[in-house]
Amino acid sequence: MHTLSNAAVAQEAHRLLAQMGCPASLSAWYLGLQAGPAGPGQNPIAVTSPIDGAELAQAPSATRADYDHLLAECQAAYAVWSQMPAPKRGEIVRQIGDALRQHKEALGKLVSIEAGKITQEGLGEVQEMIDICDFAVGLSRQLYGLTMHSERPQHRMYEQWHPLGVVGIISAFNFPVAVWSWNSMLAAICGNVCIWKPSEKTPLTAVATHYIASKVLADNGLPAGIFALYLGGREQGTWMAEDPRVALVSATGSTRMGRAVGQAVAQRMGKTLLELGGNNAIIITPSADLEMAVRATVFGAAGTAGQRCTTTRRLIVHADVYDQVKDRLVAVYQKLTIGNPLEGNLVGPLIDEAAVQMYESALASAQAEGGRLLVGGKRRAVAGLEGGHYVEPAIVEAQNSYTTVQEETFAPILYLIKYNGGVEEAVQIQNDVKQGLSSAIFTLNMREAEYFLSHRGSDCGIANVNIGTSGAEIGGAFGGEKETGGGRESGSDAWRNYMRRQTNTINYGTALPLAQGISFDV
Ligand code: UN1
Numbered sequence: 001m002h003t004l005s006n007a008a009v010a011q012e013a014h015r016l017l018a019q020m021g022c023p024a025s026l027s028a029w030y031l032g033l034q035a036g037p038a039g040p041g042q043n044p045i046a047v048t049s050p051i052d053g054a055e056l057a058q059a060p061s062a063t064r065a066d067y068d069h070l071l072a073e074c075q076a077a078y079a080v081w082s083q084m085p086a087p088k089r090g091e092i093v094r095q096i097g098d099a100l101r102q103h104k105e106a107l108g109k110l111v112s113i114e115a116g117k118i119t120q121e122g123l124g125e126v127q128e129m130i131d132i133c134d135f136a137v138g139l140s141r142q143l144y145g146l147t148m149h150s151e152r153p154q155h156r157m158y159e160q161w162h163p164l165g166v167v168g169i170i171s172a173f174n175f176p177v178a179v180w181s182w183n184s185m186l187a188a189i190c191g192n193v194c195i196w197k198p199s200e201k202t203p204l205t206a207v208a209t210h211y212i213a214s215k216v217l218a219d220n221g222l223p224a225g226i227f228a229l230y231l232g233g234r235e236q237g238t239w240m241a242e243d244p245r246v247a248l249v250s251a252t253g254s255t256r257m258g259r260a261v262g263q264a265v266a267q268r269m270g271k272t273l274l275e276l277g278g279n280n281a282i283i284i285t286p287s288a289d290l291e292m293a294v295r296a297t298v299f300g301a302a303g304t305a306g307q308r309c310t311t312t313r314r315l316i317v318h319a320d321v322y323d324q325v326k327d328r329l330v331a332v333y334q335k336l337t338i339g340n341p342l343e344g345n346l347v348g349p350l351i352d353e354a355a356v357q358m359y360e361s362a363l364a365s366a367q368a369e370g371g372r373l374l375v376g377g378k379r380r381a382v383a384g385l386e387g388g389h390y391v392e393p394a395i396v397e398a399q400n401s402y403t404t405v406q407e408e409t410f411a412p413i414l415y416l417i418k419y420n421g422g423v424e425e426a427v428q429i430q431n432d433v434k435q436g437l438s439s440a441i442f443t444l445n446m447r448e449a450e451y452f453l454s455h456r457g458s459d460c461g462i463a464n465v466n467i468g469t470s471g472a473e474i475g476g477a478f479g480g481e482k483e484t485g486g487g488r489e490s491g492s493d494a495w496r497n498y499m500r501r502q503t504n505t506i507n508y509g510t511a512l513p514l515a516q517g518i519s520f521d522v
Helices: 006-019 026-034 064-081 086-102 104-115 119-139 178-189 203-219 234-242 255-267 290-306 319-335 353-368 423-431 446-453 494-498
Strands: 042-048 055-061 155-163 166-170 193-197 227-229 246-252 271-275 280-284 312-318 372-375 394-397 413-419 438-442 462-465 499-507
Touching: 006 055, 006 104, 006 203, 042 203, 055 203, 064 166, 064 193, 064 227, 064 234, 086 104, 086 119, 086 178, 086 203, 104 119, 104 203, 119 178, 166 178, 166 234, 178 193, 178 203, 178 246, 178 494, 193 234, 203 227, 234 246, 234 255, 246 255, 246 494, 255 271, 280 290, 280 423, 290 312, 290 319, 290 413, 290 438, 312 319, 312 423, 319 372, 319 394, 319 413, 353 372, 353 394, 353 413, 413 423, 423 438, 423 446, 438 446, 446 462, 494 499
Parallel strands: 166 193, 166 246, 193 227, 246 271, 280 312, 280 438, 312 413, 394 413, 438 462
Antiparallel strands: 042 055, 155 499, 372 394
16 A cells, blocks of 8 residues: 655645645744734644654744734624624534535545544544534524513513623644534534634644634634634643633643643633543443444544544453453454554554553553453554554453553553443443543343433443444534533533523513512512
8 A cells, every 4th residue: 555655744734734725834824814913923833743753834832912912803703793693603604514515525634644533534523523513503593592481470581592702612632623613613603702722733733624714704704703723732721711801611631631721710710611531431231232342342442543532441341241252352453454544544643652652651550450461552663654653452351440440541442341240230330430421331131221321320421322432423412520521512402501591580560579579668
């Protein structure tokens, strides 16, 4: 198979950026976009492709002055945008969805180059953006509030939903563009404007996405500050967390990051939407369709090289089928193709060298705690892509109580855990971690399935039956409990997070009766 050389990966990234209408250098983007008083950012961060380690660009970090300048643009844009009727805002989101359809191949490929996702998953990420646009367009005519019957005569009560103002979005490298769209498209139809700080590891896809959205705004004569973007690392992220002008901060990433952001925002009584770490498990009971269970496990655990927050990290298997599941999984893992994500392999690289080291150290500590490595577990050299960060997906027989198993390692390591009793025991093991994002059970036994879904069952935000832990559709609310942060994004009524509820009571009579029958006559 043809392998792209180092220079070719970088060249391809620049060709794709140009195809989507972005200027060749990020500095030019910064200058063109912001023209802030302080100029085009500072402290450039080298952006490299995990495919081969090639430098793709130098991304300038925003200065505080850049940020303040942008925030002022957002506030000015809010005055215009929030006045537009919601269905008209939906029309702009519809156009963004169409522009994303047009650029699906290019943006999907850029996601692969910058984040290391395999082609299918890069395209899937852009499809997820398109889907949320469609969803948001429909929602723009359905921002419903309730009406209530007043206890007082000739009174009417109802509630309505108003936009919050400026919504801040902090996104992670592993879904470098889809998570922005979940937040920004819903926030936008609700009447908010958004300011986005993507991961410093994936600024190029963010710039490309920003261009696509900005062009739609410009074509419609709308201010650029409706969707603002700035680049940088942790320091730049704290600016919006501490900024009372940012009404809601939606942050996706590690629990450590979420705790810091959550505390900073709570300190100023702002709102947060946190989507943090997961430690997701699949339970396989004796009645499970093992063929389906194994396929779902492989996609969940090795897909995206284990770098989804919904990745399957633990497999809790009943003793009766344990050996069968183990043997099948090991056999499938040996067939996984690892290599260039653009060339049809199933497992691409980890994001960077630090991720490889975390993978290695987690494997070492799991084994030191008594775990038994069954397959994989080594760094993989890929010919022609020496600077890339490839590893072999690993399976380790382990106990749920191991410190290593209790933590989320953003890498393809699956812990295999045996249970002997009923479904209650499996669920108890599953819930016995600090995180609570996604969970699944494979069973053909209705009682087991319903127990798993009951309030005594899975304690996660997502609980699936005969479907893996990852790859949720946008139509449901996405997020989790406990240290996952409690936020819900994407479908269902997650839009309410981006609005403030106002209760209105109207008296159309001639008297002034007090609630609770209180009399206060002077
Ligand atoms: C994430 O990894 O941060 O359910 C999001 C999924 C995707 C989203 C993952 N739709 O796996």
